[in-house]
Amino acid sequence: MLENQQNIFLEKLILSTEQKEFVKLVLSKKRDKNSDLNKITVLPVQLKEGFRLSFVYNYQTKDITKNYTESEALDLIKTEIETRFLNADLFTVSENVQLFGNPKGNFGIKISEPLFKEIKPLSHDKLKKQWIATENNLYLRELGITNAAGEIRPGMHDKFRQINKYIEVVSGLIDENRFAENVKIADMGSGKGYLTFALYDFLSKNTKLKPVISGIEFRQDLVDFCNKTAQKAKFDKLDFVQGTIENSVFENINILIALHACDTATDDAIAKGIKSGASLIIVAPCCHKQIRKQFNVTNDLASVLKHGILKERQAELITDGIRALILEAHGYKTKVFEFISTEHTPKNVMIVAEKSDKNSNNAEILSKIKAIKNFFGIEYHYLENLLDIRHKI
Numbered sequence: 001m002l003e004n005q006q007n008i009f010l011e012k013l014i015l016s017t018e019q020k021e022f023v024k025l026v027l028s029k030k031r032d033k034n035s036d037l038n039k040i041t042v043l044p045v046q047l048k049e050g051f052r053l054s055f056v057y058n059y060q061t062k063d064i065t066k067n068y069t070e071s072e073a074l075d076l077i078k079t080e081i082e083t084r085f086l087n088a089d090l091f092t093v094s095e096n097v098q099l100f101g102n103p104k105g106n107f108g109i110k111i112s113e114p115l116f117k118e119i120k121p122l123s124h125d126k127l128k129k130q131w132i133a134t135e136n137n138l139y140l141r142e143l144g145i146t147n148a149a150g151e152i153r154p155g156m157h158d159k160f161r162q163i164n165k166y167i168e169v170v171s172g173l174i175d176e177n178r179f180a181e182n183v184k185i186a187d188m189g190s191g192k193g194y195l196t197f198a199l200y201d202f203l204s205k206n207t208k209l210k211p212v213i214s215g216i217e218f219r220q221d222l223v224d225f226c227n228k229t230a231q232k233a234k235f236d237k238l239d240f241v242q243g244t245i246e247n248s249v250f251e252n253i254n255i256l257i258a259l260h261a262c263d264t265a266t267d268d269a270i271a272k273g274i275k276s277g278a279s280l281i282i283v284a285p286c287c288h289k290q291i292r293k294q295f296n297v298t299n300d301l302a303s304v305l306k307h308g309i310l311k312e313r314q315a316e317l318i319t320d321g322i323r324a325l326i327l328e329a330h331g332y333k334t335k336v337f338e339f340i341s342t343e344h345t346p347k348n349v350m351i352v353a354e355k356s357d358k359n360s361n362n363a364e365i366l367s368k369i370k371a372i373k374n375f376f377g378i379e380y381h382y383l384e385n386l387l388d389i390r391h392k393i
Ligand SMILES: C[S@@+](CC[C@H](N)C(=O)[O-])C[C@H]1O[C@@H](n2cnc3c(N)ncnc32)[C@H](O)[C@@H]1O
Pocket: 188, 189, 190, 191, 192, 193, 194, 195, 216, 217, 218, 219, 222, 243, 244, 245, 246, 258, 259, 260, 261, 262, 265
């Protein structure tokens, strides 16, 4: 049963939504001190499917966002006020309404001048950015991206933008219905783990998946740091293993990721992904050296490739192009695209390969690779050796 003041508060809330004056609602002062849920913030949001109220559930170590229609949201808020929270702050464009209660069940209401003059529904994109919440985000703090107050530290905005963009891109690639709940993901050359942590965080909170993620990293200090941070964040199914990509032993990987693994380390990762039958392979190559060293162009293009920078770019293009073709020859559908603006990082090309049911015309693809190699005087692409197909092309 609601107290009189609680009812008055709810009437004001309903009126604010009917009159399109609702700006924001915050539920706080939890009744159960041991509860993991600290507060709920409700904001208007404009989604593709229409206007919704977005609930950000703020837990001790994470934020979870859920969107509801207006009528669902009003029912939920009523229940929350009745059962879990003693305080509620309603912000509308005409007034602020504060409901405050004590554990004995006495409630008061205070009305004050409006803090907000206009309503700014979040766009779908803004909402996505909230999926990696900065508030109470332990790993972002440990990684030095945020300060103790949960604000992005000076100089870390680009990194945070990159993390968000990565999640936006990868979330579009991981169709949660295609993977088993305990999808197994390997992140090869995980480094300090920025993207590994964000992916685990995002998938666990925003999809029905319960991912099992392993980062493979050569540097023991980074592995120790990441494992410690994963424990602190209570990311139970995220671990980091010291080792090289080429010698790592992983079976039944569903998704293989290798971002900015230098030179042929990307090929090692792709080969591991193909051999373990990964359904999705995502790589962002960098430091392409192997093919550049072999370039021996004697045709008309030689006059263009005499310029170092053009030779370098051409070698990158051919290296990644052949990678994509080799993946296609192994039954994958591929996409190559820029995943983040060069303003944030020059290492921005992503190769995505999705295992396809359709049979690819192997012989035709291999003959195309052969023609390209001949044109550029390339003896071999490192990935051919790893997959034992050199004798075929
Ligand atoms: C440029 S960092 C990228 C880190 C992370 N993937 C990212 O994109 O933020 C590359 C990392 O891969 C590791 N690495 C490079 N080659 C490797 C190999 N063959 N085996 C394991 N780790 C490797 C390096 O130690 C480094 O930490």
